[in-house]
Amino acid sequence: MKTVTLINNQNKKSYEFQVLSATAGEDVIDIRTLFAQTGMFTYDPGFTSTANCSSTITYINGEEGKLTYRGYDISELATHKNYLDVCYLLLNSELPSQKEKTAFDLELRKRSFVHEGIKNLFEAFPDKAHPMAMMASAISALSTFYFEHLNIDTEEEYQVMAKRILAKIPTLAAFCHRRSFGLPFIYPDLNRSFTENFLYMIRAYPSCELEIPEVETRALDTIFTLHADHEQNASTSIVRGVASTGAHPYAAISAGVNALWGRAHGGANESVIAQLELIGSIDKVDEFIKRVKDPNDPFKLMGFGHRVYKNFDPRAKILKNLLDELKDELGVDNKLLQIAQKIEEIALSDEYFISRKLYPNIDFYSGLILTALKIPKPMFTIIFVIGRCAGWITQWIELKHDTEMKIARPRQLYIGKVDQKI
Numbered sequence: 001m002k003t004v005t006l007i008n009n010q011n012k013k014s015y016e017f018q019v020l021s022a023t024a025g026e027d028v029i030d031i032r033t034l035f036a037q038t039g040m041f042t043y044d045p046g047f048t049s050t051a052n053c054s055s056t057i058t059y060i061n062g063e064e065g066k067l068t069y070r071g072y073d074i075s076e077l078a079t080h081k082n083y084l085d086v087c088y089l090l091l092n093s094e095l096p097s098q099k100e101k102t103a104f105d106l107e108l109r110k111r112s113f114v115h116e117g118i119k120n121l122f123e124a125f126p127d128k129a130h131p132m133a134m135m136a137s138a139i140s141a142l143s144t145f146y147f148e149h150l151n152i153d154t155e156e157e158y159q160v161m162a163k164r165i166l167a168k169i170p171t172l173a174a175f176c177h178r179r180s181f182g183l184p185f186i187y188p189d190l191n192r193s194f195t196e197n198f199l200y201m202i203r204a205y206p207s208c209e210l211e212i213p214e215v216e217t218r219a220l221d222t223i224f225t226l227h228a229d230h231e232q233n234a235s236t237s238i239v240r241g242v243a244s245t246g247a248h249p250y251a252a253i254s255a256g257v258n259a260l261w262g263r264a265h266g267g268a269n270e271s272v273i274a275q276l277e278l279i280g281s282i283d284k285v286d287e288f289i290k291r292v293k294d295p296n297d298p299f300k301l302m303g304f305g306h307r308v309y310k311n312f313d314p315r316a317k318i319l320k321n322l323l324d325e326l327k328d329e330l331g332v333d334n335k336l337l338q339i340a341q342k343i344e345e346i347a348l349s350d351e352y353f354i355s356r357k358l359y360p361n362i363d364f365y366s367g368l369i370l371t372a373l374k375i376p377k378p379m380f381t382i383i384f385v386i387g388r389c390a391g392w393i394t395q396w397i398e399l400k401h402d403t404e405m406k407i408a409r410p411r412q413l414y415i416g417k418v419d420q421k422i
Contacts, residue, residue, distance in 0.1 A: 004029055008038065024059050041411045051232075053240065053402065057090060057394055058231045065311035065359075069229060070094070078318045083224040083387070084108070084194055090229060090394040091162055104163075105194070111167035112188040112197065115145045118172070122179045131176035131382050132261040138172045139165070140254035150248045152400070161249055162393045169389045170194065173382045174201030180378065195221040198386065199373070215329045219369050220383070222322055226315040226362060227384050229391025231308075235259035235266065239392045241408040243399045256392045257385055266384040269363040269370070270377045272303040276336045276367075285342045293352050303364030304347060310357045319365035330372040340368060 002019035015037045018030045028051045035041055044050045059068045067074040070089050077086055081095070088096040088104050096104060121141050125134050142165065143149070149161045171188055178185050178201075186201045196217045204210045230236070238259040242252040260266035279288050291299040306313055327337065344360055347353040370380050399405055 002027070006038070020054075025061060035411075041413075043413050047237075052237065052408070053232065053399065054404075055231070055395070055398060056093070057398060058229045058391070060231050060308050062306075062308040062310050065309055065314050065317075067230075067314045074226065074314055075318055078222055078225050081225070082195075083221045083228070083390075086225050086228045087166060087390040090390050091159065091397075107163055108167040108194060109188070109190050109197075111164050112171050112190075114142075114168050114171050114175075117145070118142075119175070119185060122175050122185075125179055127182065128180065131173075131180055131378050132257065132267075132385075134176045134179060135172060135382055135385060136254045136257040136261070138175070139169075139250055139257060142168065142172075143248040143250040143254075146250070147248070149250065152249075158397050158400075162397065165250060165253060165393060166389060169386050170198040171201065173379075173386055174198060176382060177202045177376070177379055180376075193217070195224060202375070202379075213329075215326055216373055219322060219326055219330060220373060222318065223366055223369065223383060224387035226318060226366075227387030229388070229394065233265070233307075234262070235388070236392060236395050240395055240399050243396045244405060244408045249393065249396050252396055253389065253392050256388070260384060260388065261381060266381045266388075268302060268361075269367045269384070270380040272363050273336070273367040273371055273377055273380070275302045276339050279339050281335075282338045282342050285339060285346070289343070289346055289350075301343070301347075301358075303367070304353070304360055305356070305358040306361045309359065309361065312359045313361040315362040316360050316365055319362060319369065320360070323365055323368060326369075327372075330369065332368055332372040336371065337368060340364065 002021070003016050004019060006015045006017065007013075008015070015034075017034070020028050020030050022028070031042060042050070057070065059071075060066065069077060069086060070093055072089065072095075077089075081089075084105055085095055085101065088101065118138060118141060121138060122134065125137075146161070146164065149157075149164075152158055152161060175185055177183075184206055186204045186206070188197055189200055192200055192212075196212045199212045199216060199220065200210055203212075232240075235256040239252045239256040242255045243249070263271055279285060288299070288301070291297045292301045323332065323337075326332075344364070347358060347360065353359075366383075367377075367380060370383060371377075375383065
C-alpha cells in the first residue's frame with residue numbers, strides 16, 4: 001500500500017494518507033480523514049487538484065491529447081461506430097451486438113414522443129426565448145410526468161429512465177427550435193434514425209416529404225459522439241452534485257443544461273462563429289491576433305486552449321478531418337472557413353500559442369459544421385446537450401451505485417469579519 005506523509009512544521013506532527021491507484025492516469029491521495037487528523041481542510045479553488053469521485057466511464061490524458069469511453073479510443077468510436085453505439089456503451093459498459101443495437105434503437109424511437117402537455121409549456125414561453133432556457137425548463141418538467149423515477153431500485157428501472165430521457169431530448173430540442181421561430185411542432189418519425197430524426201424535426205413542415213442527406217446525418221452524429229461524455233467537467237460535476245442530494249434524475253440533467261449554457265463551457269461554440277463573423281475577412285486576422293497577444297487588450301480568441309488538454313484536443317482533430325473531408329458536400333461557408341484556417345495556421349506555428357499550449361479545441365470546428373447544417377447559433381449549445389445527455393445520465397447512475405457516495409458539500413476558507421457586536 002502506497003502512502004504519503006504530511007508534516008506540519010508548526011506542531012512538528014506528521015500525518016499519513018493512503019494513495020489510491022488509478023488504472024490509467026494519476027493516482028490520488030485519499031484525504032477523507034484530513035480534517036479528522038489535522039483539523040484543517042485543503043484549499044483548491046475550481047477543484048484543479050481534487051478528484052470528487054472514482055469512475056469507470058471516461059478517461060482523459062490531457063498531456064497526450066487522449067480521450068476514451070469505457071476504454072475505447074474516441075477516434076475509433078467516431079470512425080467505426082455511431083452515436084447510439086456510444087450511448088449503449090456508456091450505459092452498459094460494452095458495445096452492443098447487432099441484435100442489441102437494433103432493440104436499443106427501436107426502443108428509443110418508440111420513446112421519442114413527449115406528453116402532449118409539454119407543448120403547453122413551450123407555448124407559455126415568450127417569443128425569441130433562448131433555446132437553452134426552454135430546454136432546461138422542459139427537461140425539469142419531464143420529472144412531473146415521470147415522477148416515479150425519483151425512487152429507482154432495479155437495474156431495469158435505471159435503464160428505462162435513461163432510455164426515456166435519451167429518446168425525448170432530441171424531440172424537446174426540436175421543439176425549442178420550432179418555438180423560437182414560431183413554427184408548428186413536428187413529431188418524431190419512427191422510420192428515421194436518431195440523428196436523422198432530429199434534423200427532420202427541426203426542418204420539416206406538416207404534410208411535406210423531406211429527405212435528409214446522409215452526409216449531414218453523418219456529420220451531426222459524429223458531433224453527438226464526440227460530446228457524449230467528458231469526465232468531471234463543470235456540467236457533469238453539477239449533475240453529480242444535484243444527484244447526491246437525492247433529487248430527481250431529470251432535475252439533475254436540467255441543472256447540467258443550465259451549467260452547460262455558460263460561455264466558458266458549452267456556449268463557447270456559439271461564440272466561435274460570432275467571433276469569426278466579427279473578424280469578417282481573412283485580411284483582418286493578423287489585426288485580431290495582435291490583439292490576442294496584447295496584455296492590455298481583454299480580447300480573447302475563442303475556440304483555443306482547454307482546461308484539461310495541453311495538446312491538440314483529440315475531438316478537434318476528428319472534426320478537423322471531417323471538415324476537410326466533407327466541406328464541399330456540406331456547403332461550409334467558404335469565407336468563415338478561410339478565416340478559421342488562417343487563424344489555425346498561425347496558432348499552430350506561432351510561438352505565442354505553442355508556448356501557452358493554445359491548440360484548437362472542439363468548439364473551433366463544431367461551429368463551422370453546425371453552421372453548414374443551417375443550425376442557428378442559439379441552437380449550438382442545444383446540440384451539445386443532445387450529445388452530452390448520454391454521459392450525464394450514465395454519470396448519474398454511476399453515482400447512485402457508488403457505496404461511498406455522500407452529498408456534495410465543499411468547505412471554505414473564511415476570511416470575513418468575526419466577533420461583531422451590535
